[in-house]
Amino acid sequence: MVWQGMLTLAWMASLLPEMRPIKARGAAHGGAMRKPSNAEWMHFGRSPEGLGHDSASRRYRLLACRGGHATRALPCEIEIMAKVAAIQASMNMPNERRQWMLEAIRNEARLCAAHTGRPNLSERVMEAMAAIPRHRFLPRSMRAAAYDNAALPAGCGQTISQPFIVALMTDLLDLRGDEQVLEVGTGTGYQTAVLTRLAGEVFTIERIPELAARAQRVLAELGLDEHVHFRVGDGCMGWPEEAPFDAIIVTAAPERVPPELAGQLAEGGRLVIPVGPAGGVQQLYRMEKRPDGRLDSRAVLPVAFVPLVCGQ
Numbered sequence: 425m426v427w428q429g430m431l432t433l434a435w436m437a438s439l440l441p442e443m444r445p446i447k448a449r450g451a452a453h454g455g456a457m458r459k460p461s462n463a464e465w466m467h468f469g470r471s472p473e474g475l476g477h478d479s480a481s482r483r484y485r486l487l488a489c490r491g492g493h494a495t496r497a498l499p500c501e502i503e504i505m506a507k508v509a510a511i512q513a514s515m516n517m518p519n520e521r522r523q524w525m526l527e528a529i530r531n532e533a534r535l536c537a538a539h540t541g542r543p544n545l546s547e548r549v550m551e552a553m554a555a556i557p558r559h560r561f562l563p564r565s566m567r568a569a570a571y572d573n574a575a576l577p578a579g580c581g582q583t584i585s586q587p588f589i590v591a592l593m594t595d596l597l598d599l600r601g602d603e604q605v606l607e608v609g610t611g612t613g614y615q616t617a618v619l620t621r622l623a624g625e626v627f628t629i630e631r632i633p634e635l636a637a638r639a640q641r642v643l644a645e646l647g648l649d650e651h652v653h654f655r656v657g658d659g660c661m662g663w664p665e666e667a668p669f670d671a672i673i674v675t676a677a678p679e680r681v682p683p684e685l686a687g688q689l690a691e692g693g694r695l696v697i698p699v700g701p702a703g704g705v706q707q708l709y710r711m712e713k714r715p716d717g718r719l720d721s722r723a724v725l726p727v728a729f730v731p732l733v734c735g736q
């Protein structure tokens with residue numbers, strides 16, 4: 425603790441000389457607004473594409489909103505954040521980095537509230553996000569970036585979703601703790617692990633056997649597999665033997681909602697699913713089954729997911 429405090433002080437002192445030239449550079453721009461370059465966004469571990477077309481400008485607004493001197497502080501803020509990330513990585517502080525990730529999720533939830541209607545995600549969901557070690561679900565080469573609020577490559581051409589999207593989709597399921605949940609697209613198993621903290625039984629389907637096996641192994645190593653049931657196969661068909669489900673989450677995007685999934689939803693059950701063409705504009709939907717069997721559907725947010733591959 426003491427040495428960590430001393431290191432932090434030493435680091436803050438080391439920043440002081442850097443602040444002046446950065447401010448001076450801001451003044452040299454005449455205070456004109458400047459949009460951060462893609463390279464600067466990457467300092468945050470985020471791609472400018474992120475959630476949807478306008479997410480980069482929304483993030484820009486968030487930064488620009490902070491404090492009256494935002495125009496000049498912006499490049500400075502970016503450099504400080506980059507330095508913090510580098511120091512945290514070098515000091516190997518996963519817990520601290522996880523706190524940064526939670527803060528990023530909270531910020532993005534507030535930023536997207538006009539779309540999602542949920543400025544604050546539930547504390548239960550945030551606790552689950554805090555509890556699951558995301559780095560364990562990533563290939564070793566990607567672990568340094570594990571707590572960035574960014575989607576990352578997860579092997580076999582697939583991705584692990586951005587933490588904010590994982591938290592939001594989980595929140596939209598409105599789980600109380602005793603539900604039977606179906607997940608389509610196990611991938612790394614990270615989303616599965618989050619679900620184990622919030623539901624009764626989790627049934628998860630993955631079409632790529634290598635990914636399913638790795639996810640199963642990591643969940644077992646973490647002691648989180650007791651209430652998880654794995655299947656390798658086509659998740660578009662659902663898991664009819666275990667239906668109906670109180671909640672279904674799909675972490676890859678079909679062009680249309682597979683009717684089998686809608687059919688396996690219990691009355692009052694929630695389906696959270698991205699829908700849209702591969703590489704095109706997709707929308708995240710939250711659907712809820714009414715007593716008459718029809719689905720109430722709400723578009724929540726523009727998103728970018730890998731395609732849901734049905735019937736192969």
Ligand code: SAH
Pocket residue numbers: 578582583584585608609610611612613614615616629630631632635657658659660675676730731732733734735
């Ligand atoms: N939730 C995952 C991310 C999954 S990426 C995580 O937290 O890591 C989407 C996954 O869906 C990929 O692993 C892909 O192989 C899988 N997938 C695509 N089509 C599928 C299908 N029809 N059935 C099951 N899984 C599918």
